[in-house]
Amino acid sequence: MRSQFEDNFLFGAATSAYQIEGATSTDGRGPSIWDSFCAKQGTIVDKSSGDIACDHYNRLGSDVGLMKELGLSAYRFSIAWPRIQATGQGAANPKGLAFYDRLLDQLLGLGITPYTTLYHWDLPLALGEKGGWENRDTAERFADYAHCVSKHFGDRIANWATFNEPRCAAFVGHLEGRHAPGLKSLKATLAAAHHMLLAHGLGVQAMRGNTKTKLGIVLDMKPYHAIDDDPANELAARHGDTIFNHWFADPIFGKGYPVEVVEAFGDAMPLIQDTDFKTIAQPIDSLGINYYTRNLTRANHKLPYPHAEEVKNPAARYSDMGWEVFPAGLTEILTRIHQRYNLPDYYIAENGGAFPDKANEDNFVNDADRIYYMEQHLQAIAKAKAQGVPVSAYMAWSLLDNFEWGLGYTKRFGIVRVDYQNQTRTPKASAHWYRDFINGKA
Ligand code: PNW
Numbered sequence: 537m538r539s540q541f542e543d544n545f546l547f548g549a550a551t552s553a554y555q556i557e558g559a560t561s562t563d564g565r566g567p568s569i570w571d572s573f574c575a576k577q578g579t580i581v582d583k584s585s586g587d588i589a590c591d592h593y594n595r596l597g598s599d600v601g602l603m604k605e606l607g608l609s610a611y612r613f614s615i616a617w618p619r620i621q622a623t624g625q626g627a628a629n630p631k632g633l634a635f636y637d638r639l640l641d642q643l644l645g646l647g648i649t650p651y652t653t654l655y656h657w658d659l660p661l662a663l664g665e666k667g668g669w670e671n672r673d674t675a676e677r678f679a680d681y682a683h684c685v686s687k688h689f690g691d692r693i694a695n696w697a698t699f700n701e702p703r704c705a706a707f708v709g710h711l712e713g714r715h716a717p718g719l720k721s722l723k724a725t726l727a728a729a730h731h732m733l734l735a736h737g738l739g740v741q742a743m744r745g746n747t748k749t750k751l752g753i754v755l756d757m758k759p760y761h762a763i764d765d766d767p768a769n770e771l772a773a774r775h776g777d778t779i780f781n782h783w784f785a786d787p788i789f790g791k792g793y794p795v796e797v798v799e800a801f802g803d804a805m806p807l808i809q810d811t812d813f814k815t816i817a818q819p820i821d822s823l824g825i826n827y828y829t830r831n832l833t834r835a836n837h838k839l840p841y842p843h844a845e846e847v848k849n850p851a852a853r854y855s856d857m858g859w860e861v862f863p864a865g866l867t868e869i870l871t872r873i874h875q876r877y878n879l880p881d882y883y884i885a886e887n888g889g890a891f892p893d894k895a896n897e898d899n900f901v902n903d904a905d906r907i908y909y910m911e912q913h914l915q916a917i918a919k920a921k922a923q924g925v926p927v928s929a930y931m932a933w934s935l936l937d938n939f940e941w942g943l944g945y946t947k948r949f950g951i952v953r954v955d956y957q958n959q960t961r962t963p964k965a966s967a968h969w970y971r972d973f974i975n976g977k978a
Pocket residue numbers: 552700701704756758826828829859886933940941949
C-alpha cells in the first residue's frame with residue numbers, strides 16, 4: 537500500500553503543547569485558560585490537568601529520538617502561546633523560544649520535517665480574563681504573536697497552521713462548555729468563532745513576509761449522514777454538516793458564512809465589520825484536515841438548531857470515545873472539500889483512535905484495533921488521491937498517549953504508550969506496524 541503514495545509523501549505523528557509538555561510554570565510560561573479550567577471543580581473527569589502530562593518539556597531529546605526510531609518523516613506540534621508571551625502580549629520570552637529552537641534543531645538534524653500549529657487551545661489566561669475570543673482585540677494580539685514566532689523560526693518550519701480546529705475551540709469551549717473557557721452561549725460561540733477567523737486572516741498577513749514556507753490552518757471535518765431519507769432527517773444532517781464543515785472553511789476560502797445557517801442563527805450572529813471577510817480570506821498554501829469519524833444523524837426537535845441528534849450504527853465498530861470507525865468518510869471529505877475549494881495542497885493533520893489498550897507486564901500493548909483504524913484510513917486517503925485530490929502528508933494522532941482535555945488521562949490515543957507513574961514510553965504494536973508500513977514492509 538505504501539506504493540500508492542509518492543516517495544516524498546510525509547508520514548508523521550501529531551501532538552499539541554498542553555497535551556504533552558507539562559512544565560506549566562517553567563522558564564517563564566504564563567498560565568493559560570486550560571490551567572485555570574482544569575483547576576475548577578468538575579471540569580476534568582479524572583480531576584487531572586496538563587501540569588505534568590508526558591513531561592515532554594524535559595524529555596525532548598529522547599522523544600525526538602523515538603520519532604526517528606519509528607521512521608517518522610514529519611512531526612506536527614503546537615507552540616504554547618503562553619511560553620512565548622506569558623500574558624499574551626509584549627516582548628517574546630527568550631526561554632520559550634529556546635525550547636522550540638531545541639526541538640527544531642533536533643528534528644531538522646534527524647531529517648524530520650516540522651509542521652507547526654500556533655494555537656492549539658492554550659490561550660494566555662491574561663487574555664482570557666479580558667474576554668478571550670469574545671473580545672475582538674484578541675485577534676490583534678494573535679497577529680502580533682504570529683508575527684513574532686514566524687520572524688524567529690522563519691523557514692525552519694515547513695508548514696505553519698494558524699489554528700487547530702477553531703470549530704472545536706469555539707463550539708466545545710463556548711457552547712457545550714466541555715472545554716475552556718467552559719461557556720454555554722451561542723452568542724459567545726459565534727463571536728469567538730468570528731474573532732478566531734479574523735485572527736487567522738490577520739495572522740497569515742503578519743506571517744507572509746517572515747517565511748517562504750507554507751501557511752494555512754487545520755480544520756476538523758466529518759460528514760453528516762441522515763439515518764434515512766425522511767426529509768426532516770436530511771434537513772438536520774444538511775444543516776449539521778454545513779455548520780461543522782463549512783462555517784469556518786467558507787469564509788476562509790472567500791465565500792462568507794453559509795447563508796442558510798446565518799438566517800437560522802439570527803440574533804446570535806456577531807458584529808461583522810465591512811472588511812472582515814476580505815481579511816479572513818487571505819490566500820493560503822495548505823489545508824490541514826483532522827478526521828476521526830462521521831455523524832449519523834436523526835432530526836430531534838427537542839434539541840436546539842440544527843436539531844441534529846447523533847445516533848449509533850449497530851453494524852459498525854466504535855472507538856473508546858464512542859466514535860464510529862468510518863474510513864469512507866475521509867475519502868468523502870477529501871473529495872468534497874477539494875471540489876468545493878480546489879486548494880493546491882491538503883494534509884491529514886490528525887487521524888487516529890482511542891482504544892481500550894491493555895498493557896502487559898512490559899507495558900506492551902497489542903492494539904490491533906488501532907492498526908485496523910490506521911490502515912483503513914490510509915487506504916481511504918489513497919482512494920482520494922487516485923481521484924485527484926493532492927494530499928501530501930499524514931499525521932497519526934497521536935505520537936504519545938496524552939492529556940485528552942476534559943477526559944483527562946482516561947483515553948489513550950498514542951501509538952506509543954506512556955506509563956504516567958514513571959514516564960516510560962513503550963511503542964505499541966501500531967507503532968511497529970506504522971514503521972513497517974512507512975518502510976514499505978506492511
Ligand atoms: C481533536 N470529531 O479534536 C483535537 O485536535 C485533539 O487535541 C484531540 O486530542 C483529539 O481530537 C482527540 O479527541 C477533535 O468531530 C475534534 O469527531 C472533532 C472530532 C474529533 C476530535
